[in-house]
Amino acid sequence: MRHDYFISDHHFGHKHIIDFESRPFQDAEEMTRYMVESWNSVVGEEDKVFHLGDFSFLNRDKTKEIVNALNGYKVLILGNHDRGRSRSWWLDVGFDEVSEHPIVYKNFFFLSHEPMYMNKHMPYVNVHGHIHGQKYEGKSYFNVCVEHWDYKPLSFEQIRDSVVVSEEQ
Template sequence: MANVFVISDHHFGHKSIIDFESRPFGDAEEMTETMIDRWNAVVGSDDKVFHLGDFSFLNKEKTRGIVDRLHGYKTLIMGNHDRGRSRTWWLEAGFDEVSEHPIVYAGFFFLSHEPMYMNKHMPYVNIHGHIHGQKYEGSHYINVSVEHWDYTPVSFDEIRRLVVPNEEQ
């Protein structure tokens, strides 16, 4: 059975993000190669990955070169830095599916780029990116920005353990 992963905010080609977020890379090329290696170390060719936005600052050809190297069936939920390009642009850049809006996964998880409003009475969990190294308090939010996960996609099994720690998997 294929595994499902989530991750966000790679910012491929955005060298300033190294300083903005204190990323441990010497330059954008090292950042790119490390993040591709870490993705492919956990994601298999039959796995599915939801990328929750802000994927690449590069042109379509260079972006496609990265997408093509990444394992798995890749769905992009467009982030604020992705929305300047059309859904078609991202499909042509190699994503298998592209959504301009948040989606509900497994009837319980809201997958979005920016954190969504969630009050404590809502029985859902918002898996999001956008805020990089920051974190929202509470069990309703899980930030999957690369900075929190060692630049590696996180499996839904791990997310489930965070939400319901003692649940039998």
Template structure:
């Protein structure tokens, strides 16, 4: 049975993110290898992964090499660091699908790179990245940045159970 996962803000090849976010790596290459291993430790070839942006700082060839090493059907929702490159660039780099805009998934989850404004009366949950180790309070936001999930994609089952504790799904 295939599963669906979400993850954000890998920043492959971005040496400075190690200091910006206090990531426990000496080099970008060490970080890259660790994050590839973590991804493949949970995602199978049959699974789908929504990547919520800020994927890679490398050129297309190096980015493609990384994308090819990652298991699953990969869907990129472009982040602020991805938007300098075209949708076609990301497809050529190996993503199966690419969106420049947020998506609504299962009629309830809004998948975006940056957090979207959600007032307390909205029934939706915004699954996002962008703010890395920060976190918004409340059940309307779910931060999928790698810093929160030990650099592994998180399944929709885990997300749903974290949002509705002690209730039937």
């Protein structure tokens, strides 16, 4: 059975992110190995992954090598660090789809890189990245940055069930 997964902010090749976000790696190469293994430990070839931005700081060849090593059908929503490269650049390195804008998923979830404004009366959930180790309060936001989830993509069911549980509390 095919599953949909969500994750953001790998920052492949960005050695300074290790210090900025207190990531537990000696260097960018160790970080890359761990993040690829973590992704593939939960995502199968038939699964679909929505990457919510800030994927790689590496050149075309190294980025392509990483994308090709990752399981699944990959959709990229461009993050602030991805926008220096064209949509066609990201397709060329192996993403199956690339969006410059947020995506509405299952008519209820807004997928975006940066958190979107959600007032307390909106029934929707914004699944986002960008803010790394921080978290927005409330039932309207769900942060899928790698730092919160041991560098593993989250399934739709994990997100849905977490949102439902928080609404019942």
